[in-house]
Amino acid sequence: MHSTLSDVFISHPIHIPLSNLPDFTSLRHLPDSYTWTPKDDLLFSASSSDESLPFIDLSDPHVATRVGHACTTWGAFQITNHGVPSRLLDDIEFLTGSLFQLPVNRKLKAARREDGISGYGVARIASFFNKQMWSEGFTVIGSPLDDFHKLWPRQHLKYCKIIQEYEEHMQKLAAKLMWLALGALGVEEKDIEWAGPISDFQGAQAAIQLNHYPICPEPDRAMGLAAHTDSTLLTILYQNNTAGLQIFRDDVGWITVPPVPGSLVVNVGDLLHILTNGIFPSVLHRARVNHLRSRFSMAYLWGPPSDLMISPLPKLVDPLHSPLYPSLTWKQYLATKATHFNQSLSFIRNYLSSDQIS
């Protein structure tokens, strides 16, 4: 039977009460439950450096080298000339704005279940923190038809069409980026069988995560989305024109990724880190919030078929570089993440056999 990610949290339900979602618009001061200090997140430090994330034109003749270098040094980069029509970026931003401006009781009709994966709610990682994040989200996996029908009984088809078109473009772009990044390491199409007969990764699976960060009365003390890495191969992120995304590098600290109209941010996820036997770091990132403007981001979280075993590519393993990780599926990795969060990679690294991974 064709398996999807949808049942991954059945055995790992995450309890995050939706009942205490505040009415963000009416608050003049940050409630204590939303006020973050360094002890709430050891990574809660200000951004400091003037370094900037590599910005890559995908029509550049040296694109593969640049992508490979950005993946190795940052685990992230920004792209232009990516081929996704700007009209489609406007459409997905319009959909996201329309969704989050619905009254809360309407959004709650499509609330994500505790053991579910799709729908409206706070970020899953909320369960790892004592403080609440200044954001709301909506996850789409598979067809959004049922959820969108609950949100927009008369207009759901219009919004489903946007999601479908967005997924088609993003899937193609993700496959292209994957070959550019791996190509820079000497990995060839024949080295990845699951990419399929025409190497287009047709069997890949994906989630779309829509995020809303409302205007915040005290942004310096709030957190939109706490520091995390994505459990993906690659994530392609579109942000509206309000800054907020920050990424972390050990030797640099936190830097803000400024929104450049029409550009997209690409993050290396944990599974690509595993596949490259640690050559590409998965990037730690977070979202801060804004005093004057609300912010939207739309993440395309792209990974392998959910039951496919992923392990360091044989081509990147030799007597001097023994495999750092055991084989595991995307589903198993998400289950591990649901328990071990930002320690998941080191957790699995310490296990030689995937039999022991929940």
Ligand SMILES: C=C1C[C@]23C[C@@]1(O)CC[C@H]2[C@@]12CCC[C@@](C)(C(=O)O1)[C@H]2[C@@H]3C(=O)O
């Ligand atoms: C496939 C997935 C990755 C994700 C968990 C999810 O099941 C769907 C939502 C994704 C997301 C988006 C916001 C940040 C994140 C850490 C989260 O809480 O939900 C990621 C998850 C992830 O990459 O681990």
Ligand SMILES: O=C(O)CCC(=O)C(=O)O
């Ligand atoms: O809003 C952002 O810029 C980051 C979103 C994100 O990290 C995610 O959805 O995984």
Ligand SMILES: [Fe+2]
């Ligand atoms: Fe993320």
